[in-house]
Amino acid sequence: MSAPSNTTRDRLRALHEKFIVQDRWRTARERTTLYLMAVALVVIGVAGFLVILADVVQRDDVASIDSPVNAWLMQSRTGTVTAIMIGLAIGFGPVALPVVILATIVLWSYLAKHLWRPLLLALGTLTGLVLVQVITRLVERTRPPVDLMLFGVDTTYSFPSGHVSGATNFLLLLTYLIYSRRAARRRVAVLVGVILVVAIGLAAISRVYLGYHWPTDALASVCLALAVLGGVIALDTWRTVRVRPSGRDDAAGTDRREATAA
Template sequence: MPTSQRGQSRSALPAAAPGTRSQRAVFFGAAGLLVAGEAVFWLMLAAVQTDSGLALLDGGVHDALVEGRSPLATGLLAAVSTVTSPAWLLVIAGLLALGWAVRKRELWRPALLLGAMAATFGASALIKHEVARGRPSAADFLMGPDDALSFPSGHTFGTGVFLLVLVYLLLGSADGPRGPLSRPVRRPTAVLAFSAAALGALLVGFSRLYLGYHWLTDVVASLGLAVAVTGIVILVDGLRAARKAVPAP
């Protein structure tokens, strides 16, 4: 074949569509979050069950925070912990989803947020029951008694999922206003938003440690679970967008 014809043949090959590349990026990113989050959770669970690894720091971190308490920090972190309790988070998520559905006249993203929250607290209750880990000494609790089990931290898990999923749905939902995976979001904006969500989850986790209700490994495991659930949400949203993007026969 002449050189000119070979060049024409190469140029005639269809290039990958931008939407396809975006879908791959979404799926790989979501899978990465899922694997990383699950890895953190299982590492913490193994540490707790074998009393090794990070679990060796549980007692020291707890004692240090109890000894370093101050009235100002106690008031602030108690307020943070109260607002981010599972019951309050469900109420906030429900009201937000209702307002979103009414104002934007859409159901998918509000339903995705509510589904993620319901799955989070269901999974948290199941894991607590299966692991059956006791809390630190009740004498160190600063907000009254709590008979629930310790692993994982429901406050941290719920807040992490709520904030991370909410940021994704607001900024990076696969089903953007201009079609699947085409919502224009500046990278600095996305980085700042997800960083703020992560810091919010870390603050709640620290509040549970400071107030005496959880061990360090409880909180770290909860953060891993929150990342994993966020990855699942992104996968589900991306699969829906990919199906919508397939042309009808």
């Protein structure tokens, strides 16, 4: 058998290098902070989800905040707002959103110097999807009455919301995986945080406004997404963060190179 050509070897080497995770040099305190953040997100997410689930189960499917919030949103319906909410529901729905997520992962994998972050994005979004599908079938919560639904009838189970979970997972994970490698200015970080909160809030409100979910369905989905984000941060920290030796001169240069890596 003839030896592989130089071109073949170059391609194999390039493919191999894509799977090599680029180390991030941090101090021991910074790494500990990342782990604490991950644990806090998991605890807050799981605890919030369990509190909501207990309320739903104990009150026979309608939690304490569901009826008043639903009633207020039903009274706020107008033609213009309904059209906007339907557009949001389509954008965050089971057709458009998976296409956006898949396109992002494929394009990022092609352009990235390393595949670790696109793979984490895929793993996190898939984990969220599996959790929602399993929990939905275990809880079997009915949706609001069909006469409240404004965009066709949906008789599947309601808790938690797949739309809200998918959108929240994607937005949170993508934001973390991008900005964890960049030293963003405070104003930029605040702006990104505000945009993130508004986008997730709109995804959640649209599903309740259109009559397909109870408010607690959306809140439970956000809690699950926080727990998934915490798990991804912990895994990413374990795999990529290395403790910076004292007096390491090239640490700043390493961090600058991280910021330029796709």
